[in-house]
Amino acid sequence: MWKTILRRVLIMIPEIIILSILVFLLAKAMPGDPFTGSINPKADPAQLHHLMKINGLYDPWYQQYWNWVVHLFHGNLGNSYQYQEPVTRLISSRAVNTLWLALFTTILTYCFALPMGLYAAKHEGKLPDSIIRVYTYVTYCIPFFVILVIGVWIFGYVLGWFPTTGSISSTANPGIQSIGSRFYHILLPGVLGALFGTVNVVQYLRSEVIDAKRSDYVRTARSKGVPEKDIYKHHIFRNSLLPIAAFAGYSITGLLNGSLFTETVFSYPGMGLLFINSISYRDYTVITALVLIYGILNLLGTLLSDIILSIVDPRIRIE
């Protein structure tokens, strides 16, 4: 199995190279430049010209790409034009924030979705099933940012129960208090995200369980005299959770992507917000770095999913 993993990682190298070139060129192809908007409009065009020149923005694209790659291997992704700080530091501080929020949301989503999916399937066609189905479809139909805006307005401004911006209170002392403050900041976006993000897992699990219920091996278990309760526990649930477990592998790496809507509405300083901001400010160094990271994470996620699947499902072996 280790051989296969190593091979898959090696195959990822050319994929990443191609990805990075594409990303780099796309960022270059974007209209505008990072300076025109941010300096005094009355400034001398020659000064702008000079800025562009010392930053290497007039070099041929392959030259620029090569410089970028060389720096990359030194752990240097360049400086953000907008924030005037190293991209690596910028991203790593944002990544931590996003990780907290995304992890919390994901765990909460599964906490809501798994019992709902199982319960709906067990009572297929009956009232609880219909209620859960209506719930998932309603949450699916309402645009998520609408929910977020309403949530912020009611719980943040009207009731004032939760903070509406930032990831941590500026007055929090390090230690328990800062952890508490962080948690307090992610509570509302996390709960909203989880409550309205269940539809995929619920519907997927529900159909898996219903298939399993009708499967021949469950009929075999019944004819062994296994009580219905145990059939669910030992045969149906276990087998239906399998594809969900594999999918979880993929979503773990997706955690860092960050949620564009949540972070924007809550002005939460995570990767999603950073991505939006850097696009609007033409912050090439940040954009290329982020897209590259997303790309690598996606590749890793697929690999992780395959590995998890081969661990939980004996029929699939990575050879």
Next chain:
Amino acid sequence: MSLVEIKDLKVHYPIRSGFWNRVTDSVKAVDGISFNIEAGETYGLVGESGSGKSTTGKSVVGLEKVTSSSIMYKGKDITKKANRKSLDYNHDVQMIFQDSLSSLNPRKRIEDIIAEPLRNFENLSKDEEKLRVLQLLDIVGLDADALYKYPHQFSGGQRQRIGVARAVATNPKLIIADEPVSALDLSVQAQVLNFMKKIQREFGISYLFISHDLGVVRHMCNNIAIMNRGRLVEIGTRDDIYNHPLHIYTKRLLAAIPETNVNDRAKHRANRLAVEEVYREQQDKYYDDEGKAYPLVQISPTHSVALPEDVAKELILKEGEVQA
């Protein structure tokens, strides 16, 4: 000249392994078989699951990428796609599948399903085409109102007859029938088998009848080939195979067919166990060191068996003694 001549057909599937995922071995689904198909004759290809009989059938109709072989039709090798095209090979050679539900497009009406080969190979006007489809439906005993129905609206036997109608639409010279009746009930099976015989009498079609059911094959085929582990182990007429089998594998298959004669139940069982015993003990006599069947040796104008010559002679002598 034979209608189709199959020479040394091999279909190997590669097994990849190791760090670079290179081809390290292969599954020899079909490993060197040769036979000829004459016009108007029925050939039975018998074997158990995994013997390679379906792969052989698909190779002959051109649905399988063969590893090496020549399959000659009208003097050209049809394992090459260009030759299949220039000869309109699939106008002349058609296939009937086992699972009639999944082999008919569920979204197409019967009219379109049966007309498809006509549209591919013949330039008929709308009216001519409809007339032809109606004729075909009549041949397979279905009413005209079947035209506008979908496959799922028919029973298994009816669907299988639709599959046959499609296969005979272009007046083919050869039909490959892969387990055409094994999903059908006895009474429906009888219908389809009778019908296949009828169109053979009328149109002089050759069949390559692939089946695991030795009872059905005995009923349908004058010429039978037994396949085992990708090789042919015995070829002969119905009489050769059923009454004078020589290879242990053929004997084993025959002994395993359940007999409807209740009175000889004990005798039949004893015979089967005896054959199994020989099969277990004399593997090395009937197969070579790698477990492969030997090349075929001709022992009569119609009968060949995959044995070393001396063993074959010895067996024939022994059989002669028993009969005397």
Next chain:
Amino acid sequence: MGSSTQFLNIKDVSTAFKINGKYYDAISHINLEVHHDEILAIVGESGCGKSTLATTIMGLHDPAETKITGEVDFEGTNLLKLDEAGYNKFRGAKIGMIFQDPLSALNPLKRIEEQISEVMTYHTNFTAEQKHKRVLELLDQVGIVNPERTARQFPHELSGGMRQRVIIAIAIACKPDLIIADEPTTALDVTIQAQILDVLRDIQKENHAGIILITHDLGVVAETADRVAVMYAGQIVEEGTAEQIFNTPKHPYTRSLLRSMPQRDNENDDLYVIQGNIPSLQRMPHDGDRFAPRIPWVKDSEHEAEPTMHDIGDNHKVRCTCYKNFEFPDETGSVKL
């Protein structure tokens, strides 16, 4: 069957399925007895209700979708009156079941050992060690060469024949009195089929069990069964010993089936084709002889108005009176296409 004792008595059992709010009989008024030390074959074509009979005995139907009447008397207990927990004391313990498709009948994620020992968990007080020993013993009994190894494997790692042996091992783990085998060899090659039937027969002898063998294959019946019940359209049309059914078949349906089989002596003839089609559940005829539409040349007066089973001697039973003067028409064999 002199020394054998009857232990299962199916009395007037009907099972109806709900389709679009209405109930339709899949089997109607079935009467059958099963004895120790015998193999009773139930034979018929698809849709005749033979599998429904098996699942009815096993209590595998959803009570919300089915209506079952009659009585299944198992050693003095009417199974049909039991609740879920009561039924579970019989299933696996006193009744074992073998299914048609051995791959899908095994849980793909559990090792063979786990799947066999599960049945003992609910019906015995065995320790883990005792269960393990019994699993190996069972695998050996069903003819698996390397029980230790097979016990550790997963279903997909076994061949079709091996899987079916595992299913049999599960069915016999608690030495049940009754084994129901529903098309146990249909998915297997003939040589494997013969071996599996041998295993079934040996086990029946060892355990003195009664076996209900459900199949569409007349050859399998002729090779294995002691007694035979032929089913058509949800009813039993003929019942007797294997000799009676195969040597002196009486009912027109039994005789038609045997004639439509490819046999040694009819190689160049057309096979007999039964006219018409098997009626679907919703179109099942309810009055008179259900087989009558398929032998239209037989006069109405030959049929009984309400066909019943007639004992024609030595427990050979035939439904309806039409068998008495039944003959195939002259044009037999050349059926209009």
